[in-house]
Amino acid sequence: MKKNLETPTSRRTILKAAAGFMGTTVFGGLPFSAFAQAATLKPADRCFVFVYFSGGWDQLLAFDPRDPEVFTPERVAETRILPGYNLFTDGTDPFPIMPAELPGAGPSNITFGPAVGELAKHYDVMSVVRGINMTTLAHEEGMRYFITGKRPIGAAARGSSTATEIVGQMVPNVPIPSIAYGVESYNDRFSGSANALRVSRSKDLVDTLSPSKKRLDSQIEAELLALGSAPITCDEAALSAGGVGQTYESSREQVKQVINSQLNEAFDFALAKNDTVRTTYGLQPNGSNSYDSAAGRAALVATALKLGISQCVSINLVGGLDTHFGTQTTHLSNLRSGFNALAALVKDLKNSVHPVSGRKFIEHTTILVFSEFARTPLINATNGRDHHLTNSCLLMGAGLKHNMVFGHSGDIGMAPGLVDLKTGAKDSNNGENILPEHIIATVLASANLDYSITRVDPLKALLK
Incomplete structure (x- = not known):
């Protein structure tokens, strides 16, 4: 009761x-x-950010685009892929993005979909994993699978959250080791000190502190x-x-x-002392509603890490992606708001100096960006897209190689691609599926942590 x-x-x-x-x-x-x-x-030497896009994202718009001049409506019976870039009503460029070359970084090896926006400019600190087989089309299962790296039992999560695993192994010298903002968190083997402080809005964090x-x-x-x-x-x-x-x-x-200690004031972005944060993330003075926008949530992540308050922040950055009906433009707009906010966070971490090492904060921070599954490559009868097994994710920052694409999805129906897990190269005869546990093992291995709980090897080609 x-x-x-x-x-x-x-x-x-x-x-x-x-x-x-x-x-x-x-x-x-x-x-x-x-x-x-x-x-x-003092900030932790290694920080981690887990960024969740809620509802199942369209990877044709993000990290696994297709050339609309090749995948045309005339060939859809053959390819079972319809990019649909011509359906947007907001003037969006209908072609995938290849960002301009950054000084000293070389050309981008990653092609992005039109929703990625400003984030594409940071290809120099990221790698994309394509063709992940989620093995489920259920929202809760897919979400919990990616949070823990373990296939749920029914809808029930198994094991600890990856953030909990990190905090449990590293025992960081920070007051709130892990924050979970709008994201579930689990702990099945560590003491209570590894638990995340769970909040559903920025004001909860201010009130709690x-x-x-x-x-x-x-x-x-x-x-x-x-x-x-x-x-x-x-x-x-x-x-x-x-x-x-x-x-x-x-x-x-x-x-x-x-x-x-008045840690609450660091997260109260309306205060005059936080003017720099508001400027960096485009937040309005006294605009309390905007502080729970994607940009406000990104600002919360940066504040927690840079001030040494937390080591791990898991955040639901944007939602509204479960769009089965004629909402192509709406889905793109929701995605882009999240990616642009993430771009502001990455830019901030690139520009901020870690006070202990003197290097940039991005060199101390590992970021995983994920959703529970993707959307179908075919548009349904209501001009929307349904749930699809084949997913992608984004890995950024410390401990990882950058400007890489690992894995692939098929050119027929974007089926999960079989790959050589040592290299990421296509291998239709002897290859294996990429699963969420491979991603979680890679995140743990990027910090030399024990990844044996995943029962798989990390994707070593992605490790720096």
């Missing part, structure tokens, strides 16, 4: 709940001395924060057999100290 959140939770209940995560804190398992003042925070009396989404969390203002009573001490009370006293002190 669902608990009535208006009913106050007793401290006795809180202490009993505390026994479930002994030795941890709400925001991590580090001693407060590691991050007592915001001025002393603020010395506020406002009720949070979770009554338990609200009561935990409230405990910081009152000493433990004799009754509570009596419940602390085995050290629960002592452990939780330490935990709540850390919570109180985190709040006193």
Whole structure:
């Protein structure tokens, strides 16, 4: 039976709940001395960003385009691929994009679809993986498959989120190791300190880190924060057999100290002190609604990493992509808003210096961009596209080779391509499918982490 959140939770209940995560804190398992003042925070040496495009994206518009002069309507019975670039009503260039050559980077080896927008200019720090076989057409299964690198059991996720795995292995010296914004997060083998702080909007993060009396989404969390203002009573001490009370006293002190550090102000983009962030991401002063736009979410990612607040940020950057009806232009516009926001984040990381190494932040940051599956290469009877198994993803930044395409989809119906997993080259006779677990193994291996949980080898040709 669902608990009535208006009913106050007793401290006795809180202490009993505390026994479930002994030795941890709400925001991590580090001693407060590691991050007592915001001025002393240091960014993690390796940072990770997991960017989710919700609803299933059209890869003809993004990372696996086709030349409309080759894949014509006259050949559709043969190819079963119809790019449909001529159907846009916003003046979009109907041809795939080959970005202008960047100084010192050489020409682009990646062709992009027309929705990629400004992100295409950053081909020098990215690689594309094409022809991924999702093995499912269900939204929840595909999403959870990519988040964990393990095929779900039915719709139920298996294993930990990749961000949890990273934090669990690396134990970063930051106050909130992992943030999950609008994305599910799982932990099946690490202590509570590896859990993500889950929020559904930027204001949730501000409220959670603020010395506020406002009720949070979770009554338990609200009561935990409230405990910081009152000493433990004799009754509570009596419940602390085995050290629960002592452990939780330490935990709540850390919570109180985190709040006193005013980390909330870093995420309140309306403040004058965050004017540079607003300018970088095109956010309007006092435009609270825009702070949950794709650009606002990208700004949140940069803030968490650059200020040393988090090591991993998982974010639902844009949604509205489950378009089965006549919405070709709408789908493209939604995609482009996400890719342009991501381009602003990448540009920021390229321009920002990591305070420890002196190198650019992008050299310390690994980014995975994914969706649960793709859209069909044929347009349906309602002038939309349905769910399709063959997917693509984008890998960027640290530990990876760049300006590469690994794998392929077929020229008939964009079927998952069989490839040599050592090279990414087409191999119709002895090749294998690329699966989400190969991508997750590659992300872990890019930081020399243990990837054995994926039970596959990484795509070594992509590793730097």
